Amino acid sequence: MRSPAERNYLRRIAITTAAYLVLTYICTWTVHHLHPSRLAIYLLALIPTLAVVKMLHVVALYLQEQKDEYLRAQLVRAILVGITFTLVASSFSDFLASYDHGRGLPPFTLFTICWVVTGIAQSVQSHRNRVPDEEGAR
Amino acid sequence: MKNRMRDLRALRGWSQAFLAEQLDVSRQSVNAIETGRYDPSLPLAFRIARTFALPIEQIFDDEP
Numbered sequence: 001m002r003s004p005a006e007r008n009y010l011r012r013i014a015i016t017t018a019a020y021l022v023l024t025y026i027c028t029w030t031v032h033h034l035h036p037s038r039l040a041i042y043l044l045a046l047i048p049t050l051a052v053v054k055m056l057h058v059v060a061l062y063l064q065e066q067k068d069e070y071l072r073a074q075l076v077r078a079i080l081v082g083i084t085f086t087l088v089a090s091s092f093s094d095f096l097a098s099y100d101h102g103r104g105l106p107p108f109t110l111f112t113i114c115w116v117v118t119g120i121a122q123s124v125q126s127h128r129n130r131v132p133d134e135e136g137a138r
Numbered sequence: 139m140k141n142r143m144r145d146l147r148a149l150r151g152w153s154q155a156f157l158a159e160q161l162d163v164s165r166q167s168v169n170a171i172e173t174g175r176y177d178p179s180l181p182l183a184f185r186i187a188r189t190f191a192l193p194i195e196q197i198f199d200d201e202p
Binding site for chain 2: 003067068069070071073074126128129
């Protein structure tokens with residue numbers, strides 16, 4: 001059974017992810033079909049990143065609302081793993097781009113890596129804790 | 139940090155879920171503390187001590 005903080009976290013993350021996808025679609029469509037000015041392109045590229053900021057805000061809210069210190073530590077560890085993989089992938093992409101004439105990782109890969117790895121790290125930690133309760137007392 | 143939580147809980151015939159409820163934490167927390175994967179904060183250690191009605195040093199051992 002999930003705690004209220006976990007339920008809020010999952011709900012907020014789902015809403016923010018949906019907002020990110022919608023914003024990305026709208027901005028990409030606008031750039032490709034309406035051919036905006038250079039300045040407008042910079043602004044359109046900035047808009048989906050608001051959802052990224054909101055995602056970290058959702059994490060901050062969870063850390064504030066979750067009263068269970070172990071679960072808080074678990075999320076912090078998972079995010080550190082996610083950030084580590086993201087920085088490794090980012091450095092790899094930059095080196096690849098400089099060695100191979102600008103061909104780095106495909107766009108949006110880093111954002112996906114961060115959250116997918118964070119999710120995997122959380123699942124692994126939860127799985128490690130899934131030990132059957134040995135006695136039926138009380 | 140070593141602890142005797144599992145033994146003390148078994149002596150009282152409590153399940154992890156029951157202890158977690160008493161401490162107002164998740165069962166995952168109880169499991170992580172019992173297996174030594176997580177050291178509780180001082181406030182939680184005090185709550186554990188109160189729940190078992192024992193001094194902290196009889197539950198937790200900071201000696202290597």
